[in-house]
Amino acid sequence: MPYASPRSFVPFFAGLLSCLALADSASAQLPVTQLYALSPPGGRHGTAVDVTISSGTDLDGVKALYFSHPGITAVQKMSPPKLPQLAAEPIANQFTVTIAADVPPGVYDVRAIGTFGVSNPRSFVVGTLPEVKEQSGNNLREKAQAIELNTTVNGTADGNNSDWYKFTGKAGQRLIVDCWAQRIDSRMDATMELYDAAGKQLARSRDFNRRDPLIDFSVPADGDYFLKIYDFVYAGGGEHFYRFAMSTGPYVDYLLPPCGLPGTKGNFTLYGRNLPGGVPADGVTIEGRPLEKLAVQMDVPGDKPTERVPPGTLAKPDEAELDGFEYRFASPQGASNSCFIGYASAPVVLEQEPNDEPAKANVVTLPCEFVGEFGPRGNPDWLQFDAKAGEVYWLEAISERLGLPTDPAVLIQRVTKNDKGEEQAADITDFDDHGANVGGLSFNTTSDDGSFRFAVPADGTYRAMIRDLALNP
Structure with missing residues (x-):
């Protein structure tokens, strides 16, 4: 059967991560x-x-x-x-x-x-940078633990305390401090703050990658700087552990398209920070920090669906059904963080701007996977296609299941012309959330992404509008 899957993506802050196995409490004694x-x-x-x-x-x-x-x-x-x-x-x-x-x-x-x-199971992380452990007694700025750049630090939140670290930066360096806690099964709600030697707060982060913080810091002058990390509600103990990497290496926020056909060589554009050979991505920022972009080619694995290994990072139950692979950008400064790239099941079509009005809809041929970006506010995306009576397509939006704070909604219209040749559009249906929960309380599969089985009622032209209800309620 023909298959179409319009996808709408926004820049994502972390790739798709591996699913936590949640087991029911044993009933035996x-x-x-x-x-x-x-x-x-x-x-x-x-x-x-x-x-x-x-x-x-x-x-x-x-x-x-x-x-x-x-x-x-x-x-x-x-x-x-x-x-x-x-x-x-x-x-x-x-x-x-x-x-x-x-x-x-x-x-x-x-x-x-x-x-x-x-x-x-619990998570165990394998990294590429030198690693150090938190030293006791680093709960005051005056007793901050000295660390080197391009190092991974492992620590534990004590509760009612903060952990302090000191490092030396050079003017012009762009440092990425990426903390992992919730994403590796920790109970810690990590928060990070960065200070200069005079005690002035220069940056703060809490929930960036899900509930984990990330600081992107451009060093203004040579000197010592201080990083403070703590649990947001000052909880602590053995289950409140964390890892953070302080790196001058590449960090990829997202890539387009975020999917590719298995067994093909694809062209992708990385958007991120500290990308060797990258150029400024004009007008693209995340939390006020400018991004760079870099065109790359990569081979999309062509293995069989039954042989695919899920990416080794955290995923919620509703995200676990997505098929894809993990990608890291390799550079002389080391490998980047991992990004999730989905396996496409049909040709990938990139959104062409402007397409925020019905008259400017992108014309596509089914089946396909339509890839775009949400934003700015009040800017929906339109696509148009021809279909014949009796054909059946599955239309599916995939965005929130990538770990994004989005709520995609899709409107389907039939386009006809009256006796005067004037275009008329009639709404057929719209769809929003996927409400089915096949896993119950312990494995909730409900999602803000929606899908719809579209049985084409008549030969003709049809349009779909997709928008993010979080941006465009």
Whole structure:
């Protein structure tokens, strides 16, 4: 059957991330191993890192950690024997984790294995930058922990306290401070603030990538600067962990088109910051910070749908159905953050501006995947197509499921002409949210994206208007 999927996208702040596995509480009376947090929650590929299970229940006899990538292995740490004739004893909940150099950066599952079975999964991040752990006693600016640029820091919110870090910047550097907490299963609602040596606040961020903050800072002058990080409600404990990378490397906010046909080489435009070879993206900003753009080519994997590995980052239940792959921009300054690129099921058609009026609708041929951007406020997008009676198309908007603060709505019209040759448009239907929840309370699949089965009533010309109700109520 013919298939059309008009998609409308807006610049996104983080790629699609891997789905949290949410399990119902066991009804049996026997205890079950539960893993809540590891410290640190990740490490650099090509290194070994000491890891402690910092929170969990029924951890009796835990002697192994199992990771979803075979290149990540763990060995329980041992204490020296108390007497020469005695064997070394395992240290409870402490492991040495070895990350092979060929493990791609990303988020992987880790499970604990103990007396009461295999635990639930938790996130373990593999990065590319040198890593350090938070040092105790850094709760005051005067005792800020010194860190180097292009480093990843692992820490834990103490509750009723803030963690302070000090770094040296040079005039003209553009620094990206990207904090991961909620996206890697932490309970922390992280907030970051940046200060100069005189104590003046220069930047602040809370919810940028979902509930995680990001600071984009252009260093105004050589000198020392201070980063403050804390939980928004000053909660703390082992389950309130975080990771942040302070980098001068590339950061990709979004790309167009955000999808490609499997097995093809596609042309894409990256929009982001610190893009080597990039040029200013005129008029494109996020939270007041200007973006750059860079044209790239990439191969879209052509593997079979049943063999596709989901991207290794957090996704909500309604996002888990999207098929795609993870992309990182490689540069001499290192790899960028990951971005989600969807697998298209039909030719991809990019929006051509202006198309904010019916008379300026972009003409497309079905089936296709129509890709555009929302904005500015009050600016809908129109597309037009011909169809024959009896044909059936699925029209689907995909935007909110990319983790975006959007609410797409679509109007379908039939276009005819009267006896005088004057154009007339009649509304056929409109659709908005997808209200079906197949997962219940524990896996809610409702979405602000909508879909509609369009059975063409007669030969002719049809139009679709898509707008964001969050921008254009």
